[in-house]
Amino acid sequence: xxxxxxxxxxxxxxxxxxxxxxxxxxxxxxxxxxxxxxxxxxxxxxxxxxxxxxxxxxxxxxxxxxxxxxxxxxxxxxxxxxxxxxxxxxxxxxxxxxxxxxxxxxxxxxxxxxxxxxxxxxxxxxxxxxxxxxxxxxxxxxxxxxxxxxxxxxxxxxxxxxxxxxxxxxxxxxxxxxxxxxxxxxxxxxxxxxxxxxxxxxxxxxxxxxxxxxxxxxxxxxxxxxxxxxxxxxxxxxxxxxxxxxxxxxxxxxxxxxxxxxxxxxxxxxxxxxxxxxxxxxxxxxxxxxxxxxxxxxxxxxxxxxxxxxxxxxxxxxxxxxxxxxxxxxxxxxxxxxxxxxxxxxxxxxxxxxxxxxxxxxxxxxxxxxxxxxxxxxxxxxxxxxxxxxxxxxxxxxxxxxxxx
Ligand SMILES: Nc1nc2c(c(=O)[nH]1)N[C@H]1C(S)=C(S)[C@@H](COP(=O)(O)OP(=O)(O)OC[C@H]3O[C@@H](n4cnc5c(N)ncnc54)[C@H](O)[C@@H]3O)O[C@H]1N2
Ligand code: MOO
Numbered sequence: 001x002x003x004x005x006x007x008x009x010x011x012x013x014x015x016x017x018x019x020x021x022x023x024x025x026x027x028x029x030x031x032x033x034x035x036x037x038x039x040x041x042x043x044x045x046x047x048x049x050x051x052x053x054x055x056x057x058x059x060x061x062x063x064x065x066x067x068x069x070x071x072x073x074x075x076x077x078x079x080x081x082x083x084x085x086x087x088x089x090x091x092x093x094x095x096x097x098x099x100x101x102x103x104x105x106x107x108x109x110x111x112x113x114x115x116x117x118x119x120x121x122x123x124x125x126x127x128x129x130x131x132x133x134x135x136x137x138x139x140x141x142x143x144x145x146x147x148x149x150x151x152x153x154x155x156x157x158x159x160x161x162x163x164x165x166x167x168x169x170x171x172x173x174x175x176x177x178x179x180x181x182x183x184x185x186x187x188x189x190x191x192x193x194x195x196x197x198x199x200x201x202x203x204x205x206x207x208x209x210x211x212x213x214x215x216x217x218x219x220x221x222x223x224x225x226x227x228x229x230x231x232x233x234x235x236x237x238x239x240x241x242x243x244x245x246x247x248x249x250x251x252x253x254x255x256x257x258x259x260x261x262x263x264x265x266x267x268x269x270x271x272x273x274x275x276x277x278x279x280x281x282x283x284x285x286x287x288x289x290x291x292x293x294x295x296x297x298x299x300x301x302x303x304x305x306x307x308x309x310x311x312x313x314x315x316x317x318x319x320x321x322x323x324x325x326x327x328x329x330x331x332x333x334x335x336x337x338x339x340x341x342x343x344x345x346x347x348x349x350x351x352x353x354x355x356x357x358x359x360x361x362x363x364x365x366x367x368x369x370x371x372x373x374x375x376x377x378x379x380x381x382x383x384x385x386x387x388x389x390x391x392x393x394x395x396x397x398x399x400x401x402x403x404x405x
Pocket of ligand 2: 273274275276277278298300303365366
């Protein structure tokens with residue numbers, strides 16, 4: 001049986017992040033429309049001045065010299081107008097159209113009048129109604145640094161600049177293996193059997209942490225051979241294999257023996273955190289020398305999620321070229337007990353300001369009800385306890401703002 005000293009919780013996060021960073025992929029080129037959630041592998045630079053040409057921001061007239069003006073043509077968005085060569089000439093112009101060379105002002109249609117002789121009069125506004133080249137960005141200017149998280153707005157800026165593709169970090173590919181002969185995959189629990197609650201939820205958490213989800217397999221039979229086969233086959237295509245259950249040393253807990261058989265090297269083997277301490281993260285030799293990872297999530301469902309937020313989230317952040325987000329500081333809404341030498345992660349809900357965290361109920365390690373009512377975990381460090389009003393760390397779940405009241 002493998003005995004190990006539990007690693008401090010903050011150190012465990014840092015080790016997982018560093019392991020991910022060290023194994024992060026280079027760059028790949030993907031179409032803009034597929035880039036949401038990726039990380040820029042190189043800075044995003046303006047390919048031209050932005051706007052790229054003097055652009056009308058109104059519908060009206062581009063005029064030259066003093067009024068009245070004689071209309072000599074029309075320029076629509078998308079066209080390249082001939083220059084206005086003589087004072088007293090104007091062209092009708094549409095919003096978004098290129099302002100002709102020689103124009104001295106733009107006059108809004110509603111600020112103009114056309115006389116019986118067809119000549120136009122009117123007053124330009126004090127603030128010019130056109131956008132100058134380079135107003136938003138100059139050609140070659142860095143708009144966003146490498147390491148920027150790609151979101152829809154970043155995709156929009158890239159499109160504005162004229163990009164069709166982006167150089168981004170590869171998305172880590174994850175697979176999930178669920179261990180436990182006692183698990184049911186359908187119907188209500190009873191007669192010694194429980195429903196697998198991790199197979200259905202862990203892939204969605206992994207996606208929220210930026211992984212591309214591959215196979216989900218289970219329940220895998222409780223034999224060492226079945227574990228080995230399942231892990232080997234998952235490692236064929238995944239950068240990260242998450243397993244659930246079997247992290248302890250019971251009669252049918254085969255994870256540690258399987259890791260030994262695979263020649264895995266522990267990055268973290270048990271963490272000084274409650275709940276969730278039997279969690280582990282290992283590096284497994286992969287084909288073509290590419291590092292692969294196995295995260296062993298404990299079987300108790302809340303403990304499995306704590307292992308995800310503790311080890312898997314930082315690992316994936318490192319693999320994706322992201323930073324490890326610092327823990328926000330919040331105020332404890334009530335007292336929260338410490339757990340001796342271990343860090344206590346207490347499921348908690350934030351108030352509407354997001355600044356006060358109050359523990360919720362139903363938080364046993366075998367329960368999930370508290371998780372579904374929380375925004376994350378209040379962090380009570382070893383040897384401490386929190387009193388109401390104390391400032392403590394808070395580890396958020398990957399929920400979008402407003403998703404959970
Ligand atoms: N002698 C000791 N036994 C245990 C200790 C200990 O310190 N000494 N620690 C307990 C703690 S803490 C945890 S956490 C669990 C972790 O055990 P495993 O990772 O080996 O998990 P299993 O034994 O396979 O399962 C534990 C528990 O969780 C249920 N389970 C498993 N998978 C699922 C799933 N996909 N969906 C729902 N429920 C699941 C399983 O039925 C068990 O009830 O070890 C303790 N034991
Ligand atoms: O720490 Mo276990 O992980 O209590 O459920």
